[in-house]
Amino acid sequence: MKRISLSFDNGPTPGVTEQVLATLRRHDVKATFFVVGSNLRDPRAAALLDAIAADGHWIGTHTLTHSVALGESDEPGYVEREIGEPQTMIGAHSHVEKLFRPYGNLGILGPHLFSEHAVDYLLAHKQTSVLWNSVPHDWDDPANWVDRLLADVDAQDWTVAVLHDIEGAAVLRLHELLTRLKAQHVEITQAFPDAVIATRAGAPVSLNDAYVMGRA
Template sequence: MKNDQPLIGRRSVLRLAAALGVTVTAGALAADRLGAFDGAPGTAPAPPAPSGAAGPAAGPPASAPRLRPSAYRLQPMTAYAPATRPRALPPVRQRPFLSLTGVGRSMVLTFDDGPDPRYTPDILATLRRHDCRAVFFVCGEMAAENRDLLREMADDGHVIGNHSWSHPLVPRLRPSRIRDELGSTSEVVERAVGAAPLWYRAPYGAWNRHSFEIGAELGMEPLAWSVDTLDWKEPGSGTIVRRVLDGAGPGVIVLSHDAGGDRSQSVTALRRYLPALLAEGYGITVPRR
């Protein structure tokens, strides 16, 4: 992760991903069926038991730890948060979930690339004000420097997902590097909040077979999105609001960002579209496993 302007353009990334034979998610595609979820229309969901598509998240402070080869989950880890019973691994999927089914008039709000102390606290405050939960797909190098924000997310009942360590284009990586990116991020989250992520999202929405396999080995399901706000382009808060409200519907997953550049428009937009969604009778929920 460097700054909000990727080293190669978004269209080039998607073209490259397609040429490499990976799954690039798009909101119009059909979704796999997902099981049970908390949250009903007009009610806040219970606390839990996802960028994607934008540019890379902003770089961490200079003191951020370097990514190291990760043996996470390859051997028992008893030094912290010991598991009381083995967790069943999810199946290896061939595509991510793009929307939710069986949740009535409920939607999911997701935020990628953080946590960022400049913007994440304001997003958390807005969600708290309306008693709503969201999914935060965090990047490991940002999470490592902002563990207090991870704990605040967990305390508020939000779902913390895995968005890799450094926001790379996954299909360019060797399997060992994909494991390092995902495993090191899961380790940071588990050390901070006592539970590893159950969901992950590929940077740029570029998935491949290895990412699905390694994600499943680490106990995570792949979650994409239905509505892309394109807030990383900084189109104006009004445009972001319009995209969310125009795309609203049962089971919709909204992609936004709380890091990766100037996210003040995303913060302002959330303050406007969240109460509007609630007023229209939509519940805001999170996936449960």
């Protein structure tokens, strides 16, 4: 049986995240929300953390500013700020394994994802770094992203999809996606395969040298 894990990045977005939650609830599906720390400065967005958690979804972080990838910054304190601050901001809403998704810049997997210092930080702070193997482009290709994602599901045993709870993205066709996944008997799971976990519990898991600046 094919499997898929759904994640929603770049929120919470007032007016959008609520709709994503309602659709997931309707299909009895659990997902993970990787929130951008700076969004939480809006109290309406911060309040959505309660709603996400109340529905049984997992909450992880997706950097503070979602601007410069960790591997592309040598600014002192950047890693501590981009990983540490959002983790503090989500507080008790955090998944116990402290899930972190690096900023990929259009979902690209490459050496920009991590610096050596970022890897050291993630290991020292026992963060779970969650990568992905499907970026269907829900944010900029509304006509084709559902078919692209279903093709990824077909081509892989366990797809980890990056979707977005932002305006004009996955929310528009999420009901259709979940309906089609169900029709194709794809198991929707909240867990992640080790293949997309770069670090966990202070140890590397599938930490590819090609994803660390300067290693490959």
